[in-house]
Amino acid sequence: MTDPTGREAVAAVWRIESARIVGALARYTGDFALAEDCAQEALAEALVNWPREGAPRDPAGWLLTVGRRRAIDAFRRRSALGERYAALAHGLGEGGIVSGGVSGGAPPDPVREAEDVLWDPDRIDDDVLALMFLSCHPVLSREARVALTLRVVGGLTSDEIARAFLVPTATVQARITRAKKTLKAARVPFGTPAADERAERLGSVLSVVYLIFTEGSSASSGKDLIRFDLAGEAQRLARVLSRLMPDESEVHGLLALLELTAARFPARTGPDGEPVLLEHQDRRRWDRAAIRRGRAALARAERTGRGLGAYGLQAAIAECHTAAPSVEETDWERIVLLYEALGRLAPSPVVDLNRAVAVCMAQGPAAALTIVDGLAGAKELSGSHLLPNVRGELLARLGRTDEARAELERAVRLCGNERERTVLERKLADLG
Template sequence: MGTADVEAVWRIESARIVAALTRFTGDFELAEDAAQEAVAEALVSWPLASPANPAGWLMATARRRAIDAIRRRTALQDRYALLAVDSAVDSAIDEEIDPDKIDDDVLALMFVSCHPVLSSEARVALTLRVVGGLSSEEIARAFLVPVPTVQARITRGKKTIAAAGVPFELPPAAERRERLGGVLSVIYVIFTEGSTATSGDRLLRPDVAYEAIRLARTLAALQPDEPEVHGLLALCELTAARFPARTGPDGSPVLLDEQDRRRWDFSAIRRGLAALAKASTRGLGPYGLQAAIAATHASAPSVEATDWDRIVVLYEALGRVAPSPVVELNRAVAVAMASGPAQALAIVDELIASDRLPGSHLIPTVRGELLARLGRRPEARAELELAARLCANQRERSVLLRKAATLS
């Protein structure tokens, strides 16, 4: 077994291993460090002798590393307490066959990684590391930050959890739904970075987006009765379904009205619609409403044949349950398609007057498009050039500049 095999097993089993170790040692940081040491040992050992049970090998090795670490820092008079820990951890392998306990452990690991005491950056890094099984290098590449920055976020996050005394347990039922929103938010942040990169020379980072989808599927399996979990999964699947048509052979963006819809991933659309049906059982929340918008696009044969009136209504509903300037901006785009650019321009100008998206390239992008449709070409060009200056993604910037050039 080579490096790729180790990485594949780790990606699948990491959450279960770290969760089981955390439950039995009571130390999140120790568990994660021990698991990483087991992976490092596997990279050396497995090419020489492949284990019959790779996941069990990783778990047993990580367990030994955790016990060694406890022994090193335990005073002689505390060795009896260590024996109890040793015995409890030894039982982890036996309890791994209990699927319900595994589910609880992995779910608890998600809640710990996304705990409110952590910064948003630390939540993302820890979730990708301990739940997703990504290395610091992979996380750094995904978010275009230096590896030491990622490592520092992970280290600070683990120390913050320890200092705050965050227990490794599922939150009480009364808190769980509220805390679940934070978990969903972290997964969605990861997905949005993959679906439209905030910076760099690539429009899409599919590997990041698909990792978020994997996390969403895991969460949906662990929380099957939570509609918004299925709503997020539906939104991610339906959005990712368009990935094959969103870029050309050279990586340049292909706008919605120019996409070859035959290239859309119809398997992902079917999965998304199935998840949306589960999300609809008790009324749609914010993620479910966004998924319903994505489903309306997915079912339309063209931009012109899209049910824009329905999309406007869905954005209005979304604005009531989860108001934000981005929702209003997207509503303006839908209004432009349903009722014309003049009405949409009024919505955008209200956003500008209230200064609700300062420094964002999104408002001048939409305003430039609306002005162009109204025949106000010099103003439109100025807006699109402003949007290009504000945009950090090179691919998006090139599209904006190309549009501006056509308005000369």
């Protein structure tokens, strides 16, 4: 008899540990493409075994061990790499592989062997960071960098990445495949780059961390509004980056944004898991420790003396919300100014849509609707529920009920997250 919860256990472990597993395998093998393939094979084996036999006591170690075994099998098939295979098989490579782990004959029990896999937390962090910089190498296009890193570091599926970018799933899969082939052809080594190379790749790394957090804080699909594993991983990676690059304003700006946004997580959902809108949130439940960390990171970003970048400006907007005792007492005029600055620094229809919401609060729905109507042809928003949701809300406030209903119905059709869809359906019902 199989255990249906076994697949859920696999998914949960993979979401949390996939980056560490791929990073560790990349360090063991020196071959990123092989490491990712072996990790996927380990995942496939877990999906077969765990529902039938139950999850092992060390799930991440089990996956790493099976992945390492698959790498050894691959090197065995490559006769020209026999010497390297022997080194791996006898545990001579660095990374905590105990000697004598694999020899001729039947492969060892992965559960028992997992006990010998040493997970060095500091080294694991290095592996994940090295994996991020590898995925963001300049030989790759920006789209390929982001897609590949979301896959191997964030553990997102191709479907989830496609929704994040509003492109077909086949496009994302092609980008990932091409990216791995390009890295292999260019013989890009695995490891954290030198200081002069880090700056060149930093923008892509920050973008990926932000996108991982965005998927975690407002899941594009599924039953849960917040995916705490993804959001937490993005925060952890941002903290690692802030230690590695202490003089980079945008690193601290991104960290501040993630901390201040995550501070509202405890109040964003009710007991039943349904979303709680900002105006209805119990601000006493906001995480004050996270707010303090976010403000400290924002202060560090400001102290660099070069002015706030795009992430720093978003963090400043988030700080306005955390400083206000209520929606009505929020400094919406300052938020509008910050969004205007952000729009000049990093133009985006999403920024303009958020600015429209702030303008609605500061100046009224009519002024905001003018901005929203100007976004009707934006390709970035064409497949998203965000534009019809905001437009429907503005039309409702202006008393244009029939038009508001049509927009909200469209938003419901486009929304991929069950929890958010429930909120939209409730808005529709409230229109009467």
